[in-house]
Amino acid sequence: MVLKVENLRVGYGKIEVLKGITLEVSQGKITALVGANGAGKSTTLMAISGILPFKEGSMELDGRRIKRIRPDEIVSRGIVQVPEGRRVFRGLTVLENLQLGAFGRQKDRTVKEDIERVYRLFPILSERQKQEAGTLSGGEQQMLAIGRALMAKPKILLLDEPSLGLAPLVVEKIFDVLLKIQAEGVGILLVEQNARWALEAAAWAYVLETGKIVLEGEGRKLLMNTQVRKAYLGE
Amino acid sequence: MSHLETFLQQLINGLTIGMIYALIALGYTMVYGIIQLINFAHGEIFITGAFFGLAVFSLFPSLTQWNSVFTLVLMFCAAMAGCGLLGVVIERIAYRPLRKAPRLACLITAIGISFILQNVLMLIWGPVDKSFPAFFKHSALTVGALRITFMQGFIITTSLVMMIALRFFVTRTMLGKALRATSEDMTAARLMGINVDKVISVCFLIGSALGGAGGVMYGMYYNTISFHDGYLVGIKAFTAAVLGGIGNVPGAMLGGIALGMLEGLGAGYLSSAWKNVFAFLILVILLLCWPSGILRKSRNE
Ligand SMILES: Nc1ncnc2c1ncn2[C@@H]1O[C@H](COP(=O)(O)OP(=O)(O)O)[C@@H](O)[C@H]1O
Numbered sequence: 001m002v003l004k005v006e007n008l009r010v011g012y013g014k015i016e017v018l019k020g021i022t023l024e025v026s027q028g029k030i031t032a033l034v035g036a037n038g039a040g041k042s043t044t045l046m047a048i049s050g051i052l053p054f055k056e057g058s059m060e061l062d063g064r065r066i067k068r069i070r071p072d073e074i075v076s077r078g079i080v081q082v083p084e085g086r087r088v089f090r091g092l093t094v095l096e097n098l099q100l101g102a103f104g105r106q107k108d109r110t111v112k113e114d115i116e117r118v119y120r121l122f123p124i125l126s127e128r129q130k131q132e133a134g135t136l137s138g139g140e141q142q143m144l145a146i147g148r149a150l151m152a153k154p155k156i157l158l159l160d161e162p163s164l165g166l167a168p169l170v171v172e173k174i175f176d177v178l179l180k181i182q183a184e185g186v187g188i189l190l191v192e193q194n195a196r197w198a199l200e201a202a203a204w205a206y207v208l209e210t211g212k213i214v215l216e217g218e219g220r221k222l223l224m225n226t227q228v229r230k231a232y233l234g235e
Numbered sequence: 236m237s238h239l240e241t242f243l244q245q246l247i248n249g250l251t252i253g254m255i256y257a258l259i260a261l262g263y264t265m266v267y268g269i270i271q272l273i274n275f276a277h278g279e280i281f282i283t284g285a286f287f288g289l290a291v292f293s294l295f296p297s298l299t300q301w302n303s304v305f306t307l308v309l310m311f312c313a314a315m316a317g318c319g320l321l322g323v324v325i326e327r328i329a330y331r332p333l334r335k336a337p338r339l340a341c342l343i344t345a346i347g348i349s350f351i352l353q354n355v356l357m358l359i360w361g362p363v364d365k366s367f368p369a370f371f372k373h374s375a376l377t378v379g380a381l382r383i384t385f386m387q388g389f390i391i392t393t394s395l396v397m398m399i400a401l402r403f404f405v406t407r408t409m410l411g412k413a414l415r416a417t418s419e420d421m422t423a424a425r426l427m428g429i430n431v432d433k434v435i436s437v438c439f440l441i442g443s444a445l446g447g448a449g450g451v452m453y454g455m456y457y458n459t460i461s462f463h464d465g466y467l468v469g470i471k472a473f474t475a476a477v478l479g480g481i482g483n484v485p486g487a488m489l490g491g492i493a494l495g496m497l498e499g500l501g502a503g504y505l506s507s508a509w510k511n512v513f514a515f516l517i518l519v520i521l522l523l524c525w526p527s528g529i530l531r532k533s534r535n536e
């Protein structure tokens with residue numbers, strides 16, 4: 001599956017935040033979207049997920065244009081987001097969070113197997129399955145947020161700053177799992193402020209600055225780019 | 236009657252009315268939990284339930300000849316279905332278009348809907364009190380000087396069953412879990428593929444149906460109903476919801492029961508003329524002493 005966004009304009013009220021963004025995400029590949037705080041990365045993901053309306057622009061799935069559809073329909077077409085700040089359902093148990101990830105396909109008999117699959121990816125979640133999600137550590141919550149999204153059987157996973165506020169060791173673990181997920185054929189659109197890993201892993205990457213894509217290219221090539229090194233890698 | 240017996244008797248009376256408050260309070264708390272709206276129309280929805288029950292009763296006079304349990308079941312079904320639907324329709328036409336509007340706009344709309352419903356009730360059933368049929372009132376279980384009428388037993392058990400059913404729904408079914416998830420974080424729920432509009436409709440359906448059931452019980456208990464009863468009882472049930480922490484489902488149940496018992500004891504030991512004052516006194520004290528506490532809780536949920 002290929003997700004294509006063209007000339008996306010999105011705003012809050014009168015303020016325009018995205019000023020015409022074009023990008024493409026394919027299944028089985030990692031695509032990175034990097035940019036400073038406030039550039040509009042989360043806004044992009046929320047628009048793709050159907051939470052924020054397009055002021056202009058279009059979205060295509062495998063060449064077919066999709067217009068004004070509800071967030072649940074986006075999810076059922078295989079585009080699932082892991083939002084910034086994890087946003088697990090804190091008062092619900094780990095297991096319930098995972099079950100809710102599969103809300104759109106409750107009748108599916110494979111839900112139980114998929115929960116087991118998530119537990120294999122993140123064994124700690126299996127130990128904590130009866131615990132309320134709010135009692136988990138930040139890293140565990142991020143794992144749960146990813147696991148919950150996987151329960152929807154995404155073809156394309158939108159990840160909004162999964163490493164934010166986590167210890168390096170935990171980040172490494174999570175990135176390992178992302179590579180596994182990618183190897184299984186899921187496409188990943190990875191938003192990161194912490195750009196190094198994202199650019200290393202990304203087949204293609206976009207640099208977003210105040211609502212515009214200012215640079216794009218193969219991840220490793222962007223990593224060499226002096227402009228990028230200065231702005232996003234602190235060099 | 237001994238002191239203890241008087242105390243227990245008032246407690247039982249209070250428990251009965253408390254269960255009714257609890258049922259109504261659930262509607263306030265569920266709706267608040269999910270869209271942070273104090274649904275002022277809920278009191279009117281509750282009393283509409285009593286009128287629906289009465290309508291079923293008087294539409295089929297032959298029913299009175301039948302087994303009264305059957306009649307009652309029919310009245311409850313009509314009240315719950317009718318009010319459930321009413322709640323869903325109100326949300327759909329009055330609140331949903333305002334979902335993104337300032338909170339105050341919704342609140343004012345809710346008050347407006349409450350007035351409209353009150354007036355519609357008055358137009359249909361008239362401004363004077365209507366008498367409501369009595370059920371199981373004359374058979375009672377007596378233990379010493381204590382008297383529990385079958386009607387009281389019926390109200391207590393039926394509401395208990397409904398609350399247990401609600402608890403089961405909310406904790407064990409996927410839709411119930413989606414309801415809790417949506418209350419906690421609506422955007423995250425949408426990102427998980429939950430159609431929150433449907434979930435909100437279900438929330439109104441259940442809350443209003445429980446309120447409708449409470450309406451029939453209220454009619455059974457007091458045997459007269461009036462179009463403006465929804466207002467007073469609504470405020471009491473709202474107090475119960477605030478008492479339990481608005482947005483908190485078990486809290487609403489406990490708050491209702493606690494308020495009913497306080498009222499029962501107050502009526503027994505002070506004067507029944509004062510019983511309405513308790514609810515308001517509690518509400519004022521709560522709002523004065525823990526306004527931020529209550530609001531803080533509601534933001535998190
Ligand atoms: N709900 C909102 N209302 C108004 N402005 C917002 C809202 N959310 C984000 N913004 C603004 O949109 C811009 C982009 O925000 P965001 O997409 O969150 O950036 P990023 O994820 O890249 O840090 C910022 O200037 C931010 O202030």
Ligand SMILES: [Mg+2]
Nearest residue numbers: 041042043084
């Ligand atoms: Mg962001």
